[in-house]
Amino acid sequence: MMRRGLIRRWTCDESGVSAIEFAMLAPVLILFYMGMTEFCQGFMAQKRMGHVSAMVADLVAQEEMVTPSAIDDIFDIGGLIMKPFPTATLNQRVSSVSRTSGAARIDWSRGDGMTARGKGSTITLPADLIEDGQSVIVAEVTYDYDSAADYLMPGLTRFSHTYYLRPRTVDKTTCAAC
Numbered sequence: 001m002m003r004r005g006l007i008r009r010w011t012c013d014e015s016g017v018s019a020i021e022f023a024m025l026a027p028v029l030i031l032f033y034m035g036m037t038e039f040c041q042g043f044m045a046q047k048r049m050g051h052v053s054a055m056v057a058d059l060v061a062q063e064e065m066v067t068p069s070a071i072d073d074i075f076d077i078g079g080l081i082m083k084p085f086p087t088a089t090l091n092q093r094v095s096s097v098s099r100t101s102g103a104a105r106i107d108w109s110r111g112d113g114m115t116a117r118g119k120g121s122t123i124t125l126p127a128d129l130i131e132d133g134q135s136v137i138v139a140e141v142t143y144d145y146d147s148a149a150d151y152l153m154p155g156l157t158r159f160s161h162t163y164y165l166r167p168r169t170v171d172k173t174t175c176a177a178c
Contacts, residue, residue: 034149049159052092052141052143052161053162056094056163059074060094060096061167064169089143093140094137094139098133098172099131101132104124105123140162141163142158144159
């Protein structure tokens, strides 16, 4: 008879239900919070990398003529835009492309962490971007994002972005030593 009362008392006691529910939900909520934080960090790195490609194309397109040292300085600015993210895996390339006889060809190219494209080589541009006799500045950027929480996003995630911008003050931006 005493045992029956003890069991009834335990089964009817609801004083620890909140603690048990919290113990079951807390790991899921913590994991969800950490995942969202990591997603936001990756998204911010990807957005900054996109800003780098736009900035490189914009600064080069504003000039009539650029030098290799000026382009290297522009690449350094790209590294500053990526802060506070590490820049060791930031790779940049800028090229001037002209369309002649229907083919888009490289006039000059310079890279930082990426191999410069060969002068005269062809490149595929989006349809109707430029017509024969026109040129465009092409800025390409890649960034390998390494998650701080490797158990959520193991390995590297490679972001890449290509930005196209017409020269602003001349028909074609030149670089004699590139």
